[in-house]
Amino acid sequence: MGCGAELKSSNWAFPTAVLSLYGFFANCRMAEPFLTPYLIGPYKNISEEVVTNYLYPIWTYSYLAFLFPVFLLSDFLRHKPLIVVQGLFLVSNYVLLCFAPGLLAMVFLEIHFAVVTATEVAYFSYIYNVIPHENYQRATGYLRSAMLFGYTFGAGLGQVLVSLAGLDYFDINAITLGTSSVAFLISLWLPRPQRSMFFKGGETAALPGKTDGPDDTVSDKEEARPGRNEMERHDNAACCRGGNLPSAAHLLWRSFRESYSSRHLVYWSLWWALATAGYMQILNYIQLMWDHIAPSATSSVYNGGVEAACSLVGAGAAFSVGYIKVNWSAWGELALGLFSAIGAGAVFLIALTGNIWACYAGYALFKSCYMLLITITTFQIAANLSMECYALTFGINTFVALSLQTVMTLIVVDGATLGLDIVTQFIIYGSYHAVISVLFLIRGTYTACAKWHTPEPPHNKQKELENSVAVIHEQAF
Numbered sequence: 001m002g003c004g005a006e007l008k009s010s011n012w013a014f015p016t017a018v019l020s021l022y023g024f025f026a027n028c029r030m031a032e033p034f035l036t037p038y039l040i041g042p043y044k045n046i047s048e049e050v051v052t053n054y055l056y057p058i059w060t061y062s063y064l065a066f067l068f069p070v071f072l073l074s075d076f077l078r079h080k081p082l083i084v085v086q087g088l089f090l091v092s093n094y095v096l097l098c099f100a101p102g103l104l105a106m107v108f109l110e111i112h113f114a115v116v117t118a119t120e121v122a123y124f125s126y127i128y129n130v131i132p133h134e135n136y137q138r139a140t141g142y143l144r145s146a147m148l149f150g151y152t153f154g155a156g157l158g159q160v161l162v163s164l165a166g167l168d169y170f171d172i173n174a175i176t177l178g179t180s181s182v183a184f185l186i187s188l189w190l191p192r193p194q195r196s197m198f199f200k201g202g203e204t205a206a207l208p209g210k211t212d213g214p215d216d217t218v219s220d221k222e223e224a225r226p227g228r229n230e231m232e233r234h235d236n237a238a239c240c241r242g243g244n245l246p247s248a249a250h251l252l253w254r255s256f257r258e259s260y261s262s263r264h265l266v267y268w269s270l271w272w273a274l275a276t277a278g279y280m281q282i283l284n285y286i287q288l289m290w291d292h293i294a295p296s297a298t299s300s301v302y303n304g305g306v307e308a309a310c311s312l313v314g315a316g317a318a319f320s321v322g323y324i325k326v327n328w329s330a331w332g333e334l335a336l337g338l339f340s341a342i343g344a345g346a347v348f349l350i351a352l353t354g355n356i357w358a359c360y361a362g363y364a365l366f367k368s369c370y371m372l373l374i375t376i377t378t379f380q381i382a383a384n385l386s387m388e389c390y391a392l393t394f395g396i397n398t399f400v401a402l403s404l405q406t407v408m409t410l411i412v413v414d415g416a417t418l419g420l421d422i423v424t425q426f427i428i429y430g431s432y433h434a435v436i437s438v439l440f441l442i443r444g445t446y447t448a449c450a451k452w453h454t455p456e457p458p459h460n461k462q463k464e465l466e467n468s469v470a471v472i473h474e475q476a477f
Contacts, residue, residue, distance in 0.1 A: 012131035016139045018189050019127055020146035022083070025183035026090060026123075027150035030158030031097070031169070031176040033303035036287035037296035038097070038169040039106065046103060052288050052422060053415035055106055060284070060409045062114030064402045067121075071395045074122040078193045079129060082122035087184030089115045094177035098170065121395060129193035152311045154179070159304030256392060264329065265381055265393075267443060271336050272377050272397045274436050275343075277404035279370045282347065282429055285413075286363055288422045294356040302360070310364045314371035328380055330451035334444030336373055340437035343369040344430050351426035408432070 031038070039046050039055070046055065074082045089112050096109045127139050154176075161167045161175070260266055287303060294301075326332075342365065349362035381393055412420055412428055420428070 012135045012139065015130045015191055016127060016135075016142055018186060019083075019123070020142045022087070022183055022186045022190070023123065023143055023146040024150035024153075025179050025186060026087065027147045028154035028157075028179045028183075029151070029176050030154045030161065030179070030304070031094070031173040033155050033158060033287070033307045034162065034169050034172060034301065036291055037301055037303075038173065040291065041169065041296060043170055044101075044106065046106065048288065048291070049415075049419075050103070052285070053413055053419045055103075055110060056284055056288075057409045057414050058107055058110040059114050059117075060402070060406050062111045063117055064399075064406045066114055066118035067399055067402055068395070070115075070118040071121050071399075074119070074125060079122045079126035080187075080190050080192045082119045083126060083190060084184070084187045086116055086119035086122065087180070087187040089113075089119075090180040091177065091184050094173055094180055097173045098177060121398075124394070126190070126193065130191065148311060148315050152308045155304045155311070156308035157304075159302060159308065162301065162304065256396070260393075267333060268377050268380050269393065269397050271333075271340075271436070271440060272374065272381075273400040273404065275340065275370060275373065275433075276398070276401035277408065278429055278432050278436070279367075280401065280405050281408055282350075282363075282366065282426075285422065285425060286350075289350060289426060290356065290359060292422050293354060293359055299356070306360045306363065310367045313364055314368045317368040317372040320372075327451070328376060330448055331444070332376055332380060333440055333447045335376065337437050337439070337441030337444045339369045339373050340433055340440060344433035344437050347426060347430035347433055351423055351430055 036051065038044060039051050040048050070082065093109060093112045093116060096105050096112065100106075100109075123143075127143060131139055158172055158176075161172060162169075260269070290301075290303060326335075328335075346362040346366035346369070350359050350366070353359050353362065408428075411417055412425055
């Protein structure tokens with residue numbers, strides 16, 4: 001409790017404010033909901049088949065190639081350089097969209113955007129290295145709110161500018177280039193963190209299961225582990241010896257073991273990876289489905305308004321989880337199965353309807369179900385892990401999801417293989433989510449029955465509820 005601790009606590013507001021401002025402008029991408037009409041329209045004049053079966057898969061393959069190296073590089077460089085790179089590639093992304101002609105330029109565009117999405121890990125990790133532990137909840141809420149508000153504001157404003165102001169898609173891309181440039185300039189103001197989560201060097205490594213609190217107290221859950229103190233002393237000494245790489249590898253391995261040591265966490269991580277793969281695939285190709293049902297050349301386009309509305313509805317669904325009093329350890333897996341089934345039905349509606357408004361409604365329902373469930377999954381995992389373990393789990397689950405998405409893209413979408421039309425693709429995506437729902441309905445029913453016959457002690461239920469509510473406010477936005 002000295003002046004140093006008070007000073008550290010008082011300095012958390014500046015990096016949080018700067019990063020929130022960056023998150024707002026980086027996600028205020030007015031042109032993004034109109035990317036497909038822009039590419040297949042007179043501005044770029046690329047055929048729908050080329051966009052579907054050749055161009056968009058390049059983003060998936062590039063994202064997979066960049067993700068894990070960027071995850072390690074972000075921690076090694078202490079995050080800020082990667083955030084600056086993200087801002088720079090956002091700018092170059094819209095420079096290519098506005099001024100570079102030809103298919104080859106759009107290939108580079110997809111690679112650039114893969115760098116932007118891969119470096120999001122730096123945005124999510126940065127704040128935990130520059131602020132005290134007691135401010136994590138408030139800072140996370142601000143960051144996610146800034147991202148959500150930026151995306152919603154950008155999509156909504158883009159729709160207004162297209163529908164009411166009569167601006168064409170080139171003008172929208174030029175305005176988005178301006179907001180991306182503001183984001184890049186803001187990223188330069190960020191203070192650079194003084195430490196890394198895994199590449200500790202000569203520092204004493206903050207091991208999984210420990211916090212940065214002033215008294216370095218250990219949680220009840222960790223204290224109860226047999227031989228924990230002896231193991232931690234040994235690992236702490238090991239982490240402090242040698243250079244960055246051995247220490248980082250040791251801590252990464254410890255974090256990996258802790259993250260996936262529980263069967264309960266493995267099942268939640270499995271749903272995360274499976275569902276996120278399908279979610280990203282649908283987000284990547286939904287504009288092509290909309291253009292198939294209501295061609296942008298002959299119909300009014302409401303992509304921006306739909307995306308803005310879906311973000312708000314989805315965020316509301318996610319936030320509502322914090323006010324639902326449920327024993328998630330007993331009923332959570334069953335909820336994953338039930339809402340995955342609703343999501344699967346929504347994807348089938350998207351695929352089989354010929355009405356654009358029904359398609360929009362199906363997309364809103366699917367996105368809301370996913371945001372609701374990913375929130376439950378996130379706090380179930382985060383409530384039981386240290387920050388190092390959670391960061392690694394986030395990276396591994398995302399990598400597995402992206403690997404699955406790459407396999408789907410390679411088999412279903414890529415013109416070098418099946419190269420299926422967009423309707424058939426969405427029927428397959430609906431079937432994929434139906435399989436997920438069946439798996440987790442079976443698993444969830446078994447878990448609920450097991451919990452029903454062996455109820456937990458009251459104090460454990462109370463502790464679980466407190467953990468869940470605390471983390472939900474960090475992750476719901």
